[in-house]
Amino acid sequence: MKTLHVLAAAKAASVLLIAGPAIAATAPAAPQPPAGSYAIDKAHTSVTFRVVHLGFSHYTARFSKIDGKLRFDPAAPATMAVEATIDPTSLELNTPPAGFHDELMGKNWFNAAAFPAIAYRSTKVEVTGPNTARVTGDFTLHGVTKPVVLEVTYNGGYPPNSFDPGGARIGFSAHGVFKRSAFGMGAGVPAPGSTMGVSDEVEVAIETEFSGGKPAAKK
Template identity: 75%
Template sequence: MNTVRAMAAAKAMSVLLLAGPAVAATAPAASPQPPAGAYVMDKAHTSVTFRVSHMGFSHYTARFSRIDGRLKFDPAHPAAMAVEATIDPMSLELNTPPTGFHDQLMSKAWFDAAHFPKIAFRSTGVEATGAHTARVTGDLTLHGVTRPVVLEVTYNGGYPPNAMDPGGARVGFSAHTKFKRSAFGISAGIPAPGSTMGVGDDVDVAIESEFSSKAPPAAKAPAK
């Protein structure tokens, strides 16, 4: 049922996903802490996955592999923190997809990647909700539509620059958000009222991300 599964993938966002970083609150004073400043996303340690209901039988899950982002980190002043991220919808990865399924999801009916080649998130506010948690509000742009979303973020920890990490200081976050895909103009396959036969409107997004104070070295071109 390709059309049904197609809708499952049309929920990605996340991009957004990347708001995870904006939540660093207060870390234990006993250990050295990462300094405030500009951080870049460590793409090797970042993931954005999403899931949607598939006919009420299971939750179809997929992920994106090309993600980028930046973080303004200030653990002493969480409200001053900010994060932005982008996702390439063409990098959508699916478990053993049927032939042509990825192309179907990139078509006009779903992500319409030809016209909207970028999913983006930009934070608009950070509210500390605990010693290591925060609520990050921001604008998510998906399928050419921009809507506000809220991410619940946990600051997992970090460390200052040290000899063991060429990336400099490092911080890590986990985040979660939920929204309705129909709000972004992706509504095909949504079950009729009272039914689960289709692809659910609710999209659950999970983000894991690390940021470092130095950009990683550029990958070397393969030898010819």
Template identity: 65%
Template sequence: MTYSTVRPHARRVLWLTAGAAALALAACSPPADKKADAPAPSASSPAAAPAATADKFVMPKVPAGDYKLDPAHASLEFKVNHLGFSHYTARFSDFDAKLKFDPANPSASSVEATIDPKSLTLPNPPAGFKDELTGKAWFDTAQYPTITFRSTKVEVTGANTAKVTGDFTLHGVTKPVVLDATFNGGYAGHPMDPHARIGFSAKGTFNRSEFGMGFGVPAPGTTMGVGDAVEVTIEAEFSGPPLADAKAPAAAPAQ
């Protein structure tokens, strides 16, 4: 394949994937500056308290139950390598996700996500570019109108992180994909927002050629084309059970 035959198409390949459930939060405290003539803090002083670390993450008191995606606070982006010169970035604007969340047993949680591939959103696309990508040669949205992700396993990997394995269906092909998820936090409800709310970040990578979309993949040992690996980045907030549904301590019996 020559440069002249690859170049027009190499700029016309992109894409993405799915899926939904997942998680991010880690913090570290920078050491405070210490003057040479300052007295050392006593063991009982606040300065002597150990700094917070990522492994001290405390799960907020949010209720278990069904959560739905808040589309106003969610994004689904992807990147593919272009000619070895840059990482082309685009997104889908129409997607949804349903989450069953159990803060006491995160491994029992599950997520399902759907994406409308026609909602592909491109940065400054040339005329006809989106039509080409959603057409028969690529996503073929007329025949495959939905991309889906359904989790099959949640493996806790840290205080607020997990690997979410799921069945990912794209272009009529279903294969397992793993998302590295981070739980960012949440609350059981607020006077201005009476439903529980939780937030996640997630990342994953898959090879598009494994889903029947291998056109333009560079020949071995070259970068002349569009990379096979697709990197997905997800940010999502979910709204859950009403505050009144959160379990409260039992009332003391009347005397």
């Protein structure tokens, strides 16, 4: 009897292995978020950056006040466009020494009094894969604007619904690198051949969600 059960189970497994792809192929596609204008979800967005400190570690910090909008079209991703702004005074540091935050907001670094916003406006989107793109944009930091490239991954989304008060939702991850000296922030850059200071190269990591449209009416 035990042998019969084992044979039956093996036969059932083989049927599932054969039929599985066919079943998956005929399964209905998940509803997709619609094209349109989306606003950044500030509660689900983070911008962190890393710089090499003395050659000993990758010092990491983040900004907490970010705003932005996205023109989204899943049928024509190359036409999509994004704009974002960051309040530099929202810089968050791990247990900074007394006065260190104020120093970073001063003239040698962010000079937040003169330049109260960091901004990014996309100018080109190159599709690189089913869910990836290379986005070029005008990045403004410390009063200087230069192009910066972001490698972006689309993490998915859903259309307006009855359970999300924001309506439709989409999410992205992005990564980019730039040299801060190109934006007039050369303070503390190590001398050639040395690591004594803070690296010129800055790595940026972005995790963000956007929402748009009205939630579906509850039935």
